Amino acid sequence: MTFSMVAKHAKWPAKADAIFAIAGKAEEAIKKYGKENVTNSTLGALMDDNGKLIAFDSVFGVLKDTPNEELSAYAPIAGMPEYLTAVEETFFAGYKPQAHIRVVATPGGTGALKVAMWNYTEEGDEILTSDWFWSPYQTISEEAGRKITTFQLFSEEGNFNVADFKEKFKAILNKQDRLMAIINTPAQNPTGYSVSDEEWDEILDFVKEEAKNPDKKIILLVDTAYIDFAGVADERRAFFTKFSNLPENIFVMAAFSTSKGYTMYGLRLGALIGMSSNVEIADEFRVSSLHSGRANWSNGNRGAMVVVSEIFKSKELTEAYTKEKNQYKAMLRKRADAFVEASNEVGLELLPYRDGFFVSLPCDKPYEISEALVEKNIFMVPLGKGIRFAVCAVSEDKCRKAPKIIKEVMDRF
Amino acid sequence: MTFSMVAKHAKWPAKADAIFAIAGKAEEAIKKYGKENVTNSTLGALMDDNGKLIAFDSVFGVLKDTPNEELSAYAPIAGMPEYLTAVEETFFAGYKPQAHIRVVATPGGTGALKVAMWNYTEEGDEILTSDWFWSPYQTISEEAGRKITTFQLFSEEGNFNVADFKEKFKAILNKQDRLMAIINTPAQNPTGYSVSDEEWDEILDFVKEEAKNPDKKIILLVDTAYIDFAGVADERRAFFTKFSNLPENIFVMAAFSTSKGYTMYGLRLGALIGMSSNVEIADEFRVSSLHSGRANWSNGNRGAMVVVSEIFKSKELTEAYTKEKNQYKAMLRKRADAFVEASNEVGLELLPYRDGFFVSLPCDKPYEISEALVEKNIFMVPLGKGIRFAVCAVSEDKCRKAPKIIKEVMDRF
Numbered sequence: 001m002t003f004s005m006v007a008k009h010a011k012w013p014a015k016a017d018a019i020f021a022i023a024g025k026a027e028e029a030i031k032k033y034g035k036e037n038v039t040n041s042t043l044g045a046l047m048d049d050n051g052k053l054i055a056f057d058s059v060f061g062v063l064k065d066t067p068n069e070e071l072s073a074y075a076p077i078a079g080m081p082e083y084l085t086a087v088e089e090t091f092f093a094g095y096k097p098q099a100h101i102r103v104v105a106t107p108g109g110t111g112a113l114k115v116a117m118w119n120y121t122e123e124g125d126e127i128l129t130s131d132w133f134w135s136p137y138q139t140i141s142e143e144a145g146r147k148i149t150t151f152q153l154f155s156e157e158g159n160f161n162v163a164d165f166k167e168k169f170k171a172i173l174n175k176q177d178r179l180m181a182i183i184n185t186p187a188q189n190p191t192g193y194s195v196s197d198e199e200w201d202e203i204l205d206f207v208k209e210e211a212k213n214p215d216k217k218i219i220l221l222v223d224t225a226y227i228d229f230a231g232v233a234d235e236r237r238a239f240f241t242k243f244s245n246l247p248e249n250i251f252v253m254a255a256f257s258t259s260k261g262y263t264m265y266g267l268r269l270g271a272l273i274g275m276s277s278n279v280e281i282a283d284e285f286r287v288s289s290l291h292s293g294r295a296n297w298s299n300g301n302r303g304a305m306v307v308v309s310e311i312f313k314s315k316e317l318t319e320a321y322t323k324e325k326n327q328y329k330a331m332l333r334k335r336a337d338a339f340v341e342a343s344n345e346v347g348l349e350l351l352p353y354r355d356g357f358f359v360s361l362p363c364d365k366p367y368e369i370s371e372a373l374v375e376k377n378i379f380m381v382p383l384g385k386g387i388r389f390a391v392c393a394v395s396e397d398k399c400r401k402a403p404k405i406i407k408e409v410m411d412r413f
Numbered sequence: 414m415t416f417s418m419v420a421k422h423a424k425w426p427a428k429a430d431a432i433f434a435i436a437g438k439a440e441e442a443i444k445k446y447g448k449e450n451v452t453n454s455t456l457g458a459l460m461d462d463n464g465k466l467i468a469f470d471s472v473f474g475v476l477k478d479t480p481n482e483e484l485s486a487y488a489p490i491a492g493m494p495e496y497l498t499a500v501e502e503t504f505f506a507g508y509k510p511q512a513h514i515r516v517v518a519t520p521g522g523t524g525a526l527k528v529a530m531w532n533y534t535e536e537g538d539e540i541l542t543s544d545w546f547w548s549p550y551q552t553i554s555e556e557a558g559r560k561i562t563t564f565q566l567f568s569e570e571g572n573f574n575v576a577d578f579k580e581k582f583k584a585i586l587n588k589q590d591r592l593m594a595i596i597n598t599p600a601q602n603p604t605g606y607s608v609s610d611e612e613w614d615e616i617l618d619f620v621k622e623e624a625k626n627p628d629k630k631i632i633l634l635v636d637t638a639y640i641d642f643a644g645v646a647d648e649r650r651a652f653f654t655k656f657s658n659l660p661e662n663i664f665v666m667a668a669f670s671t672s673k674g675y676t677m678y679g680l681r682l683g684a685l686i687g688m689s690s691n692v693e694i695a696d697e698f699r700v701s702s703l704h705s706g707r708a709n710w711s712n713g714n715r716g717a718m719v720v721v722s723e724i725f726k727s728k729e730l731t732e733a734y735t736k737e738k739n740q741y742k743a744m745l746r747k748r749a750d751a752f753v754e755a756s757n758e759v760g761l762e763l764l765p766y767r768d769g770f771f772v773s774l775p776c777d778k779p780y781e782i783s784e785a786l787v788e789k790n791i792f793m794v795p796l797g798k799g800i801r802f803a804v805c806a807v808s809e810d811k812c813r814k815a816p817k818i819i820k821e822v823m824d825r826f
Contacts, residue, residue: 005630005664005694007591010532012704014696020489045487055485063484064477071476072468074458074678076433107520107681110711119423136707143708178420217418251418265487266715268520268681281418283427291425294549295556296709298523302679 009145019044019381022370026379039378039398041390044189044357045265046229046328049395054328056263058321062307071303077293078286079105079271083305086312087271091224091256093234098244099252099275100282104289105300109225109257112272113182114140115292116253119285120219121146121180126172128165129182132351132360132385134189134223137182153193158352160199166206173216180219186236187226187356190381190388192336194230194354200239204246211247222254228261229329229392230355248278251285258308260357261325269304332357335391339399348407357392361406365413372409378402422558432457432794435783439792452791452811454803457602457770458678459642459741462808467741469676471734475720484716490706491699492518492684496718499725500684504637504669506647511657512665512688513695517702518713522638522670525685526595527553528705529666532698533632534559534593539585541578542595545764545773545798547602547636550595566606571765573612579619586629593632599649600639600769603794603801605749607643607767613652617659624660635667641674642742642805643768661691664698671721673770674738682717745770748804752812761820770805774819778826785822791815 004011019042026040035051046054063071078084084103088096106112113136121127123145129137130153138148151168155161165181172179183203186194195203211218230236243252257270274285293299311317339359343350351360363369366382373380373387380387389406391399417424432455439453448464459467476484491497497516501509519525526549534540536558542550543566551561564581568574578594586592596616599607608616624631643649656665670683687698706712724730752772756763764773776782779795786793786800793800802819804812 002693003661003691004697005632005662005689006532006697006701007535009535010701010705011697012700014700017490053482053486055481057481060481060484068468068470068473069466071473072676072679073466074672077430107710110707111709114709119419122420122422136711139704140708143704219418248416249418259487263485266485266712268710268712268714276418278416280415284417284419284424287425287427288419288423291552291556292423294523295553296524296527297520297681298549299679299681301681301714 022379022381025374029374029377029379033377037377039394039402041394041402042379042381043390043393045392046260046263046332046357047393051393054263056321056324058311058317058324059262059264059307062310062317063303066303066306070306073302075105075299075302075305077290077299079103079300080302080305080309082309082313084271086308087256087273090312091254091273092240093237095234095237095240097241097275099246099277100279102274102282102286103271104286104293105305106270106272106293107268107297107300108259108270109223109255110136110140110270111297112255112257112270113137113221113223114296115272115289116221116255117141117146117180118144119288119292120178120251120253122178125176125178125180127180127182128168128172129184132188132191132383133182134184153191154351160193160195162199162202162206165203169206169210173210177215178217178219180221182221182223184223184225186224186230186354189226189356190358190383191351191360192353192356192358193351194236195239197239200242204242207250208247211250214249216249218250220250220252222252224254225257226260226356228325229332229357236355243275245277248276248281251276251281258304262308264304264307267301267304269301269308332392335394335396335399338396339389339391339403342400343403346404346407348403348410351386357390359389359391360386361389361410362386363410363413369410369413372412373406376405376409378405435792435794438787442787442790442792446790450790452807452815454807454815455792455794456803456806458805459673459676459745459770460806464806467676469734469737471724471730471737472675472677472720475723475730476716479716479719483719486715488518488712488715488718490703490712492516492713493715493718493722495722495726497684499721500669500686503725504667504686505653506650508647508650508653510654510688512659512690513692515687515695515699516684517699517706518718519683519685519706520681520710520713521672521683522636522668523549523553523683524710525668525670525683526550526634526636527709528685528702529634529668530554530559530593531557532701532705533591533664533666535591538589538591538593540593540595541581541585542597545601545604545796547597566604567764573606573608575612575615575619578616582619582623586623590628591630591632593634595634595636597636597638599637599643599767602639602769603771603796604764604773605766605769605771606764607649608652610652613655617655620663621660624663627662629662631663633663633665635665637667638670639673639769641738642745642770649768656688658690661689661694664689664694671717675721677717677720680714680717682714682721745805748807748809748812751809752802752804752816755813756816759817759820761816761823764799770803772802772804773799774802774823775799776823776826782823782826785825786819789818789822791818
């Protein structure tokens with residue numbers, strides 16, 4: 001072993017980022033062939049039809065109207081009280097569960113996931129999530145000496161695989177008294193799947209049954225990063241009411257992010273929301289989260305909190321923001337519809353897409369296929385079990401044209 | 414024990430924040446008696462003579478001129494390359510050491526301290542710092558199962574207590590093969606002390622001697638949060654050159670913050686800077702820091718990075734920023750001089766102040782004295798071994814008047 005100064009737990013291999021690499025190739029191709037001839041579906045942010053990042057005027061207008069002193073000052077560690085209220089009200093919309101709810105500001109959804117995973121699992125624990133998952137779950141867990149164990153996200157019929165979820169859940173609970181399951185819904189990254197209300201009933205019935213053993217502590221962590229682009233109105237939030245009056249040994253957290261819903265990706269603001277039927281468990285959550293906040297980043301981006309609060313407090317600003325968001329939500333839906341329809345027409349197999357920024361295509365040789373698509377000027381991110389098409393970043397026209405070419409390339413493998 | 418859902422390592426007592434509590438009382442007093450009759454020296458941010466937070470026009474002007482898309486986009490995990498360059502050049506100024514240097518963006522100085530402490534110490538390790546220290550060091554270390562051990566910051570003559578530093582350092586190194594020492598300089602919080610260049614020589618001579626044992630790994634973490642308000646020109650950065658050509662088993666990191674130097678407290682941007690004579694150790698630092706970044710907060714505030722980069726790249730913006738900063742640096746110096754002079758006149762004992770936002774007064778009953786001062790409408794933060802006066806937040810006039818009253822109150826105890 002070569003000489004090293006870092007502690008053993010913090011020694012990691014230098015890894016090239018797959019998304020960054022393929023995105024770089026797409027940029028080169030755009031320079032060479034012109035953007036009209038390149039389909040860059042690598043990026044995880046909403047872009048207009050010309051490939052320009054969409055930053056909501058209704059959001060950044062408020063930011064730029066905020067007095068300098070309001071941007072400059074420290075926020076409290078927990079977050080500005082108005083921000084926490086705005087998050088709680090807009091997040092649950094009409095679907096607030098009967099539960100003691102606490103909200104703590106974090107840097108983006110990642111910060112929320114980190115605090116939840118650090119505080120509610122032990123070193124060495126297995127954390128359960130689906131086999132299609134956002135790869136930073138792995139990074140967050142391995143950084144802290146936790147392990148990711150997966151269940152199959154889809155049944156053969158293309159629904160949430162409740163049977164495999166149960167099997168893997170029980171297997172871990174036989175070894176551990178504490179189990180965290182991460183469910184990324186609605187509009188999962190990378191598949192675009194949204195767990196249905198009926199599937200949530202099955203999940204929760206099962207979990208409540210397991211929780212009858214009072215020695216077991218069950219933690220559900222719902223990653224809602226893409227919720228603002230799911231469904232039509234707020235119906236994709238209806239499952240929140242199912243978290244009402246759960247046994248006290250089931251603790252539910254949601255990771256909230258302003259990255260997509262407010263296009264404030266680069267401002268780094270999110271929140272961790274905890275829900276319990278037991279007020280002491282809710283308070284304990286808040287105390288632990290504040291300790292973690294102080295110990296990791298002190299406090300959050302105050303200007304971004306002001307933006308969310310001001311929009312929430314003003315009818316006029318809320319209307320402008322909602323109108324702008326809905327316009328782009330409709331644009332995204334049209335793109336996804338075009339991609340799915342065109343895929344069906346040519347017989348291109350997709351994972352069941354419901355909502356959101358991404359569609360995934362299962363395949364055995366993701367890296368080879370991604371490489372081969374580069375020659376066709378279609379840029380897709382290779383994943384462990386398939387390739388990802390970012391409808392958020394590609395015009396409707398290109399979304400309609402891409403499936404035929406992808407199908408032809410995939411048929412060669 | 415009552416029922417709990419959080420993991421054992423994450424269970425913390427609910428603690429009221431001492432600074433927040435006393436700051437709240439100061440706010441009440443201002444409402445009741447008028448701000449001209451209240452000395453609120455609790456806050457750790459630069460305020461004008463009317464108690465208004467100073468937010469540099471030269472900084473927030475750039476932020477507000479930045480296109481929305483530039484604020485909205487994600488920054489790379491490491492930070493924008495221009496930002497990293499700007500940090501490296503402005504931080505070291507003319508005093509860059511002969512070393513391989515790597516810079517990684519973090520959320521504020523806290524994020525930098527967190528990554529350094531997590532990656533370069535083991536669970537259970539003792540971390541050495543001075544007995545007067547910024548209390549979040551304790552929070553960061555206990556969150557991750559590390560312990561703070563202290564040496565006496567001051568000798569009887571009021572200099573850096575090199576003898577006690579050595580003694581405590583050796584004692585830990587007898588138990589651990591890895592030792593991290595945190596030195597908060599220049600302009601230490603809470604004392605305002607700055608380690609002199611001669612003291613740095615003594616420290617480094619000693620550390621190099623200890624590093625002759627190749628089994629020992631020595632980590633120096635320099636917290637430079639207040640460096641922009643230290644000294645007159647850049648002379649308080651001269652000690653950086655002493656980190657040249659150190660043995661490879663001494664690794665030096667600096668925690669950089671834009672909070673004070675750019676008045677971007679609430680924007681949460683800093684950096685961790687690593688320096689090594691061995692290029693592989695520098696690269697290893699970068700890889701570990703990136704893993705930690707991805708696993709804790711993903712990436713940093715892009716708009717704040719743009720601000721630092723734009724100011725660095727433009728002669729005009731640099732001049733405006735430097736002029737504005739120097740104006741307030743001079744204001745701070747006048748306030749501190751007034752406080753120190755008036756203290757000397759009435760025989761009020763201060764810890765040796767050199768630079769920065771705070772002056773500390775040693776005493777045996779900090780909480781009682783802080784309470785008693787409330788009745789005189791002077792608000793000071795109680796610490797473990799004394800009380801802290803924030804010259805950054807109090808007008809020169811009040812800085813001149815306060816010592817006499819403080820002395821009278823302290824004499825009663």
